[in-house]
Amino acid sequence: MPETWKPKDAADVASAVGDALSAGKSLELIGGGSRRGFGRPVEADVVLDLSALTEVLTYQPEELILAVAPGARLAEIEAMLGERGQQLAFEPPDFGPLWGLPAGRGTIGGLVMTGRGGPRRLSAGGPRDHCLGVKGVNGFGEAFAAGGRVVKNVTGFDLTKLITGSFGTLCAATELTLKVLPAASDAATLVLVGLSDEAAMSVMSKALGSSAQVSSAAHLPADIARASSVPEIVGQSAAVTLLRLEGVRPSVTARVAHLADTLQALGPQALLGREQSVALWKEIADAAWFAGGGDTVVWKLSVPPSKGAAVGARLAGELSGRCYYDWGGGGIWLELPGADDAHAAHVRRVLNEVVAGDGHATLMRAPDAVRGTEDVFQPLAPALAALTRRVQQQFDPQGIFNPGRMYGGL
Template structure:
């Protein structure tokens, strides 16, 4: 799985904007394509996401963006961070932690899902894939925190959009458009992010042994309460027992974050609010943090046999997410858990099953029926892009997306795979 789909016939590593523009112009002239990468931790993700029509038989060169790294501006009191796009996440997080700040969208680390080493990856990769973790349900997505972008288009032109201030409606919001575009519109060289104060502490409230429909009710009530729940997940028994040693059956977990002094009051108010659903237990500090990285990084699907699963992310209306339980049972050989209060379902299908495409078609249809959509983010070669980021769109929407892409890259120089 996640093999290179096409042979890389050249590698380019520009050191500055001028070289980057020249590399792109020369690729257009020589009729080759460029696959952008930083630390290459999300290759499998992007190849699964893109649709087959976006591939071509042109020669493919790897465009290494790692020359564009380093922190340019970090002003904690202004809540602003401007970095080279290929700045490693580990470096960014080190600086932010030193100032009790964070990227509020909880950037997940998916490198281990693709056999990579935990802690690798760049901000450019996170933004290009619009990856948000469990706090997304409260604090918004990666795209909500991007203030400004500098990038080079498929025409080899450097452009900027957005800025460094918190509130800005000057011109089209191209930072949002580029976020999640998987390197198919432009090569980002610099990214400006909004950062926020990190909470002093976090507490997880655990409900044991709830049925999925009941769990969704609990999560909905929690997220509809005024107690600022920052994450809500449901783990079926197979996942829960790996996540928390004390779990023997299903686990529903709510996370609250805040100041050490005042958080306990909010935790108690929430527990009281949810009393009708039975007793709950608390998980604090390191145990709580370990649980959330297991969930946010989808580690269940990065270990043991599950490492080989065909892996889906389904974006569902939270109120309908519990239907996945019956669906997964019917499908057989599959595992799931819910994040984002039910808004995100991770679903893995055993790589051993015979009719992979048929199973995947069922998953895609299930997501659509529920009013959401799904993307196969870890796929065997033959299914790469078949259930990708554009598959759920109608013809009108797809045609518009293609016109938008061509506005940035008329010659199709950027290849996501």
């Protein structure tokens, strides 16, 4: 078991990194530890536990700016923002239950470093689009700051976008500045009942491109819909295609009515109000239907939306799995029976056959032994792998931060 160092503040983090460099030790960076099952297993000499760095450093609601230490719990930050009618608009998911852990343990640091957003991705972007600044310690033991605490900050190279989604392989973050936005005062979800996967892809594309300002679109095949916690979805006893609209109530009401009228020829419809919508889209964001684990493995695929059904339905059928579609069909959540290689060869072969280089597959859940031998993330092309290596050399030449977390040898 590696020893654990638990710094109390940013100065302690810098000291810890300096000590690791002097001793030639590698560091596994964790906050709440809820995302350890994401990425390749890290074999490091020391666990650098940042969970004590929980301070809200700056919150300026009128300026839409929030700066926090990386160990701040996401659930607490969202509750604080909610009290002021604000939100993290990229709809951060809680994947703890996906990996068999309790909900609510995730931290802001883990959220930013893994870089995953929710169903509002197409309309609001992801964490990379909302992270304005990062302070931290690089692999030279030097404290640095990138970006800032203003919404318009584009001077020079945008290091915050590089660090966001880097899985802690470039630096130990000590402060993260995020853009926050007003939360919509109302929301509704138009439900189209009984569409095939192929028909749903076309409908979602049409709706997202319409004047209705659809903020999210997803499709749940019948087996997934029946497992929802939302009674109005379970009661349909069929596949459901979901179109979410958000804003002020008069606008939402008018846009829903127009969209429902436009799509009425496609068959039965239902409408979810705000409370049911919130519950349903959280299930979609968190991949709640695949929570708990067992012996199954979970993949998240990204493809052109028009090809979603061709990839998802084929893989679910060929490998006796189940899937659902987010991001208008472009994001496919796929649960499969366990296998020694997590079906990686099959998944990536089908992906290549259908979309060639226009898609990627991420292994979201598998046993440590599998994640240690298979590519968790889409393999990098040689030129991109060389660029990734050069970037890491600039930040962390000795490779002390989360070695091997994303790719073997990096």
